[in-house]
Amino acid sequence: MAQRNEFELMGKVVIGQYIPTGSVVHRLDARTKLMLGALLIVVAIFVSSIAALLLLFVTVLFGLCITKVEVKLAFISLRRVLPYLFVLAAIQMLAVPQFRLDAKVIWEWRFFVLTDRSLLSGLLLMGRFVVIVSLLALFSFTTSTTELMHGVEHMLQPLQRLRFPAHETALVINIAIRFVPILMGEAERIMRAQASRGADFGTGRHNFIRRFMRMLPLFVPLFILSLQHAQNMAEAMESRCYMGGSGRTRLIQLHYEKQDFVAFLIGIVAIAGALCMSLFKVDQTVWKGVMTILS
Amino acid sequence: MNDRIRKIVIAGVMGGISIFLGATRLGFIPYFSGASLTIMHVPVIIGAVLEGPVVGAVIGFIFGIFSLLQAAIAPTGPADVWFVNPLVSVLPRLIIGPIAWLVYRGLKNLNEVPALVAAGIAGSLTNTGLVLGVLGAFGYLPWPLIGTIAAANGLPEAALAAILTYAVVVPWKRINTKRQGSSV
Numbered sequence: 277m278a279q280r281n282e283f284e285l286m287g288k289v290v291i292g293q294y295i296p297t298g299s300v301v302h303r304l305d306a307r308t309k310l311m312l313g314a315l316l317i318v319v320a321i322f323v324s325s326i327a328a329l330l331l332l333f334v335t336v337l338f339g340l341c342i343t344k345v346e347v348k349l350a351f352i353s354l355r356r357v358l359p360y361l362f363v364l365a366a367i368q369m370l371a372v373p374q375f376r377l378d379a380k381v382i383w384e385w386r387f388f389v390l391t392d393r394s395l396l397s398g399l400l401l402m403g404r405f406v407v408i409v410s411l412l413a414l415f416s417f418t419t420s421t422t423e424l425m426h427g428v429e430h431m432l433q434p435l436q437r438l439r440f441p442a443h444e445t446a447l448v449i450n451i452a453i454r455f456v457p458i459l460m461g462e463a464e465r466i467m468r469a470q471a472s473r474g475a476d477f478g479t480g481r482h483n484f485i486r487r488f489m490r491m492l493p494l495f496v497p498l499f500i501l502s503l504q505h506a507q508n509m510a511e512a513m514e515s516r517c518y519m520g521g522s523g524r525t526r527l528i529q530l531h532y533e534k535q536d537f538v539a540f541l542i543g544i545v546a547i548a549g550a551l552c553m554s555l556f557k558v559d560q561t562v563w564k565g566v567m568t569i570l571s
Numbered sequence: 572m573n574d575r576i577r578k579i580v581i582a583g584v585m586g587g588i589s590i591f592l593g594a595t596r597l598g599f600i601p602y603f604s605g606a607s608l609t610i611m612h613v614p615v616i617i618g619a620v621l622e623g624p625v626v627g628a629v630i631g632f633i634f635g636i637f638s639l640l641q642a643a644i645a646p647t648g649p650a651d652v653w654f655v656n657p658l659v660s661v662l663p664r665l666i667i668g669p670i671a672w673l674v675y676r677g678l679k680n681l682n683e684v685p686a687l688v689a690a691g692i693a694g695s696l697t698n699t700g701l702v703l704g705v706l707g708a709f710g711y712l713p714w715p716l717i718g719t720i721a722a723a724n725g726l727p728e729a730a731l732a733a734i735l736t737y738a739v740v741v742p743w744k745r746i747n748t749k750r751q752g753s754s755v
Binding site: 317321360361364401404405408409412444445447448449450451452453454455456458459460463484485487488491492494495496498499500502503505506507509510513514518520 | 573575576577579580581582583584585586587588589590591594595597600601602608610614617621629633640643651652655656657658727730731734735738739742743
């Protein structure tokens with residue numbers, strides 16, 4: 277049986293899952309979720325304040341709570357990287373020298389110097405990561421790929437006026453996602469076929485060139501077969517008179533509802549709050565307050 | 572056949588291969604430096620060589636977005652924490668395709684086979700150089716370490732990308748290499 281598992285590729289895939297529960301977040305327009313998600317990620321990357329990141333995290337957590345999905349699921353992937361994350365933050369804090377004159381030294385031991393600035397940058401690194409991971413989990417739990425496609429296509433629509441191929445872009449992404457399961461089946465078949473001819477995809481301790489050469493009998497047929505698939509598909513589309521996006525009507529029309537405006541309101545309040553916190557240096561005020569209380 | 576339809580479909584399918592290689596971990600070859608070598612960017616190079624720079628950029632975009640999602644949802648190593656930043660994971664990948672296409676286009680008229688190998692190497696080095704460059708610019712890694720990684724991982728990756736690009740495009744375009752048939 278161990279031999280068989282080697283060929284089963286499906287089980288190895290670990291990526292965000294759609295969990296239908298029909299909650300308010302699920303019923304939101306895909307465009308709302310896409311836009312808010314992108315905005316929140318950008319803000320989380322550029323904001324440089326712990327308080328602001330906390331506010332963003334609370335917002336995402338609130339979103340996760342009202343999806344009726346177990347919140348625990350969102351943090352499974354986080355648990356796996358947590359050790360790495362600590363190591364990275366520690367490197368950021370200790371080893372990366374912070375040549376800034378206004379940095380205060382908090383702790384010193386031999387050649388390790390911990391300044392308030394490096395502590396902040398380490399904490400920010402961790403905070404950003406946690407916010408973005410939970411946000412992506414929220415998005416993937418509540419949006420199916422079909423919804424995502426319609427959302428992308430609708431959102432790119434205004435760009436069509438500027439001759440940007442919105443419909444085509446959405447179609448390309450759609451083909452890519454739909455093709456992955458087909459490729460899995462194809463790869464399994466090729467692996468079995470090559471193994472029956474004596475190929476060995478085993479995990480022996482070889483140098484990387486040897487290992488790569490052993491994988492070539494899988495990769496080359498896989499690429500060639502996919503190119504053939506692509507050609508067949510293009511012919512099939514052409515013979516069905518596919519003309520591209522212009523003048524096409526849609527089966528599913530997206531509409532903004534009341535809940536979308538509420539979601540936008542919450543998201544924009546959170547983003548504005550985070551930006552204000554970062555701008556007015558709330559962190560330093562809180563830090564000073566804590567220090568005065570302690571002393 | 573309609574050129575536009577073929578470009579759309581090939582971009583989609585190559586993007587699919589990139590996702591497939593990442594999702595099944597088949598696109599990562601274990602390597603002694605700890606960070607495994609990747610061939611996930613090879614579909615970008617092949618797409619660019621076959622269908623031009625725009626298709627290359629689109630596949631690069633799919634590859635970038637997927638590596639961002641993977642770093643966030645199913646991370647496998649310490650470096651994945653940096654790849655959650657789209658400036659690290661998406662932006663450099665947009666440029667792989669156009670560079671590979673330029674190199675291929677420039678050398679194609681001399682001889683097709685070296686042009687393919689050069690395109691593979693150029694595309695792969697673009698990926699390594701730009702990703703590490705952005706990491707350095709953000710201050711995530713000190714510059715001397717970046718040079719070491721670029722040499723230790725970038726060069727073997729470039730070699731693998733060149734081999735795979737050659738091995739796929741030559742039979743697909745039926746280029747005559749005088750070495751026909753199987754060598755087994």
